[in-house]
Amino acid sequence: MNVTANGKNFQFPDGTSTDDIGAAIDEYFAGQSTQQGNDNPSPQTSAGNQQPNQPQPQDTSPYAQGMISTNTQLSQSRDADTSNAQGFRDRVIDSVTGASRMTPEMESLKSLDSSPEANQLNSQALKLGFSQLFGSDSSQEKVLQGMGATLRKDEKGNTIVSLPSGDYALNKPGLSPQDVTSFIANALAFTPAARAPSVIGSMLKSAATDTAIQVANQVAGGDQYNPVQTAEAGVIGGIGKGAENLLSGTARAIAGKASPENQAAVDFANQNNLPLMTSDVVPPQTFTGRSAQAAAEKIPVVGTGSLRRDQQNARSQLIQDYASSFGQASPDDIVQSLKNQVSKVKQAAGQRLSDVDSAMSSVGTIQPTQTLSAIDGAISNLSRLGKAADTQTISKLQSYRDELANGADFGLLRDFRTQFRQDVKGDRTSWPNKSEALVNRVYQAMTGDINKSVSDNLGSQTAYKYQQANAAYANQAQQVNNTRLKSILQKGDLTPEVANNLLFSSKPSEVKALYSSLDQTGRSSARAAVVGKAFEKSGGSPDKFLNELNRMSSQTGILFKGEDRQYLNGVTNYLDQTRRAARAGAVTPTGQELLQFGAPTAAAADLLHNGGVGTLSFGAFGLLSRAYESKPFRSAMIRLANTPKGSTAYDRHISNASQALTTIAQAGKQE
Known part of the structure; x- marks a missing residue:
């Protein structure tokens, strides 16, 4: 693009905007004015003496040169993108039409499956038909050679089959009916494998299906069995099922609903500011899962051991606060x-x-x-x-x-x-x-x-x-x-032993009779006595406190009603779900000293000999474990655990789509 200003001719790349052209010209003349003032130019050097039509590239400013270079690169990039897009479109069209590989001879020939030899009721026609459905072009060529056919190539490499009935195209370029039929047959063959419930099952079934197809092709006279192809089929099946499980699990973790029991546990923990981990409400069920949980609890600093210790402290504080909320139990109050x-x-x-x-x-x-x-x-x-x-x-x-x-x-x-x-x-x-x-x-x-x-x-x-x-x-x-009631009323015996014997009777009917005969003050005292006894016998241990309450189920089941019962259930359920806190990371003082010395020593040795790979690996595992035990993961895992696979329409759509894509990939591999 040529632009003339003040008698000078400037050249810009096509597509340069007007604003950019104006800025470049202004900068040029501003630079010229400064240079003329410093050098005292003679009057003869005027714009009128310049040759207006002669290009002056040496006078172009750095800004103009940068603009020219940038626009040139943009223009070349657009041209390349257009060329690539055009080439991709042409390749897609060519893969369907086969125009680039089509020859007049190939276009005039009929398909092999229309030959009389391919439609006879004999073993050779059966082998050829199987090879056309499940075999490659090379397998078909070997089967045809076994039938006595002659094969040749045209100028573009297309195979022409010569049979007693005439010449035929083995497989015309582009997308042919034979390609469609073969694709559908392979997809149907791999469909059961794609529907396997597990990744391992899908891999084994996919590999078995591919093995059966290859062996049948080999028996028919086609290509030899290729174990690499079988391995590829197994990998494709595993990847497809793995992707399906991942997408399904993600969808259920997001859109699923927690069970009433787990939701109640989460609500209780939130209301009382208690730590509740993912593995508490969805505990690992396999040996591998339990081992990983135990390993994460033993990793210093970044592991989950400190979280468990904090949880154990919270459990201890919970039972202490709960027992204190009832006050001191008085047998006199019960009797009175x-x-x-x-x-x-x-x-x-x-x-x-x-x-x-x-x-x-x-x-x-x-x-x-x-x-x-x-x-x-x-x-x-x-x-x-x-x-x-x-x-x-x-x-x-x-x-x-x-x-x-x-x-x-x-x-x-x-x-x-x-x-x-x-x-x-x-x-x-x-x-x-x-x-x-x-x-x-x-x-x-x-x-x-x-x-x-x-x-x-x-x-x-x-x-x-x-x-x-x-x-x-x-x-x-x-x-x-x-x-027992009559004895207390008649004797007026107010000793703690008599009241406790009556309250902690092993016969539920006696406890129920006592409860029915107490007013609200007496019932409150009875509840305080039960909780106080459990706390006293526990020695401050949350697990022992829970065991004592479970042993006194006759008393708690009768004495605790309404909100009292609901809160007691929340306490016992939380203590039961978090028992891991008492068992995890229970290190003796000697073990703690060894850990304090051994962990830095091991990290230093790993840094010197392995570049810190082992330390980083343990650290990453500990951080991942912490993330898994966090509230967001806990909520997702609760929803996932309560939402079976395939229980929602969206989840079924994911499975159907994943299975369809897997069978398409397997069928495409066979082509």
Whole structure:
């Protein structure tokens, strides 16, 4: 590009912008003015005396020269890119059309698979067909030579097959129907291998498939078996499955969901600022994984041993804070609570019963018709056994019938019912089931007569309240009648031994009865006693504390409800998941001294003899282990562990795509 300014002609590369041209010209004339002022130029050296059409490259400024060079390089780069793009496009088109290798003779020939010899029902045609599907061009040539065919090349190297029926193209240049059929056949052959669940399985199946194809080709008369090709097939299968597993795992780690148990563990750790590592919630299941975990914990400074020690300190602080939150347990509070609760219930129920007794005292004699009828039925039923009958029960029933035959007032009827069942049973440790059932029926009839009398005389509403009070009193009496509860209430024994024996009973029913008879203060004291005992016996060891709580599962399962139970579960689950902290890096003082001396010594020796390769390797492994145990990896591994492979549509798409690409790569290798 030629540009004239002030009578001078400047040359710039094509495509130079106007701004760049203007800047270059301005810089040129600015330089000329300075030079003329210093050298006192003569008047004859004017622009008018210059030859305007003569190029003046020596007058071009450094800036202009740089611009010229840069634009020249850009122009050459664009030309090269255009040429490369054009060449790639031409090569792609040529691979499909085969125009560069096509000759008039080849274009006029028919495909080999249209020959009569290739379509006969004999072994030679079968071998040729198999070779066309799964063999290379060289394999096909060897099979054809075995059939007596003559092979020759045209001027561009294409193979022409001469058979008795005429000349044919072995495989025309470009993408032919034979190429498509062969590709599909190989892809189908390798599809089962691509669907293998593991990398090793995919490698073995791919190698086995390639071996079978090669051996079959060799038997058909084609190329000899090539173990390198089999190894390539195995590698392709392994790479494909490895890529599939990697992409699948990444997708599930990002989009999966954590299990409720692991999510609860993470939430508890976060809420209480407790360290929780990846291997705590997703522990290694293989020997290799466990060995790697142990090795990382023994690497100084950059390993995970310090993380485990911090975690163990956090575990110890957790149980100490948890035990302290309950305060000092007092057996006096438990016993006093039991007394207060029993007294409170009995007083409320007793007042209501007393009111009814007072109101019914003026009623007079009550005829217990239901009771007498039930007694008569029971005696008749038991007497049917004759001499084998339960005479003791019959005798007692008859005594009660005689007493009630003429009726009784309300108070006396209630007293009869109170002692009836135990009186009839007597000192027998066991009695016939039939007798017990009939006696219970009589007892219910007595209750019916009492309730009916209240309803008839005081109204149905009062009768309902009376029944409620009677049930509450009976329930509380049944609980207190427990030998151990009754002993405490009667003796007033407030020693820690008595309270602990009652609270830490091996019978869940006794603990449950105690819990039901305590008010909120007593229940809090009971919980404090359980946790305090566990902490005391643990000696401050988190693992021993957990074991003690597990041994007292009867107590914790009954005494801890709602939020108390939820937090206790969080504590025990965290302690259980982080047991590794107590076992990892437990080095004796002597071992610590050796480690402090040995680690620097080993690092120095490695630096002198191996250039520090071993130290760097251990350091890198320790840092990777720390990264794996971090919160981001923990979250990803939790989601991955709870999301099975193929459980999401996206994951299935990844598997299908990966398997398709693997079979395409295997089929392309065979071509």
